[in-house]
Amino acid sequence: MALPSVTARRQAARLFGVGLMLSLWLLLVGLASSDALHQLLHADSHSPSHECVVKSFAQGSFIKPAVLAVPLAVPNFLEQPAPVVPSLCSHIDWRLAPSRAPPLGS
Secondary structure, eight states: OOOOOHHHHHHHHHHHHHHHHHHHHHHHHHHHHOHHHHHHHOTTTTSTTOOOHHHHHHHTOOSOOSSOOOOOOOOGGGTSOOOOOOOSSOOOOTTSOTTOOOOOOO
C-alpha cells in the first residue's frame, strides 16, 4: 500500500486544523449566546467577579491588551530645539557650472 504524498498529508492536516478552529469558534459563540449553557459550564457564571473567555466574548471585550499602557515622562532635553551647526562649506549653486556658458546660438 502506498503512503500518501507530502502535499496530501499537508492538505489533510490543514483541513483538520480549520475544522478544529471552526468547531471551537462555534462552541464559543453557542456558549456566549446562551446563559443556560454557560451556567452548565460554570456554576458561578452570574457572579460579578466571574471572568472567562465566554463572558469576555459575550461582552465584546474578547481581545484585551496583555498589559496596561503606562505613559512615560518625556525628558527635558528632548523638548529643546537642536542647536544650529554652521555649514562647513559656503552655499554654491551647482546647477550652473561656472566653466560652462550657454550656447552661442545659430
